[in-house]
Amino acid sequence: MLAELLSGYRAGDPAEAGDVARVAELLRAVDDPWSRSIPLHVTGSALIVHPPTGRVLLRWHERQRAWLQVGGHGDPGETDPVEVALREGREETGLPDLVPWPDAAIVHVVVVPVAAKGDEPAHEHADVRVLLATADPDAARPEKPDAPLRWLTVPEALAATTEANLRETIHRAAEVMARPHTR
Template identity: 70%
Template sequence: MLSDALDRFRPVDATEAADVARLRDLLAGGGDAWSRSTPLHVTASALIVHSPSARVLLRWHARQEAWLQVGGHGDPGETDPLDIALREGVEETGLADLKPWPDPAEAAIVHVVIVPVRARGDEPAHEHADVRFVLSTSTPEAARPEKADAPLRWLTVGEALELVTEANLRETLRRITW
């Protein structure tokens, strides 16, 4: 499933091509590429857009102390990154109408990036092979934070580019074309 989606994806530069190659190696390794117990594992995320207002939704992530896209780890047995991004998007925003954008019939990976994750508590530093999508909503006013310390903000892409601190997320934002 993920391998097929990667076959249709075209990296935009050498860095992304190297990240895709590492992800392919992980998938070919025979283990559970989604397992949190491995130093590199797959995650899925998405930028949520409201195209009529040309805005994107960002979520505050307290652990990373940054405004980021929605997303995360697969639950046990989940291996479809789009399904994971959709589930995480609904859980983190309350938006029940999320669908792939710009074409709901053909969900496409928008960005693949290996992201370092700092150690925390008993969890060692590790890496996420993050597979990113863009999802849309027609009900932006329905967005509700999952918890009090994870507020949401609707922003123009320009505002989001100024707010985010992660270079890889800036790149994902630049790939949104209205």
């Protein structure tokens, strides 16, 4: 599934092209690229958008001490980054109506370092990102008290995060939201 999605994907810059190449190599090298037992493993995430207002939803991630997109690890047997992003998005925001928007295309691929914590060693996430939309932004509810959610305009979202890779995802989402869509 992921190899098929990546085969038609065009990286936005040389750094992303390198990350896409690493993910493609991972897919060739291991049976389960989603396995948390390997130092580089695939994750699926999404920037949730509300196209009518041009806003994006960010979630506070206590471990990273940052406002980030929703997403995470695949559950056993999951192999579709869009489905992982949808499940994680619903779990983390309570939004039941999330849909890939404007379609299920990958919007960004980035390898991000993850610091060690407890008995979990430092590792990397090969994060495959998509856009998800909701028609009811007011229905968003945090998964837990220490993971608040914030609907932000694109400039507000860019100001809220210092993560260069997420800033790039936000810029890409803004470009997609600026295009005319039939949906």
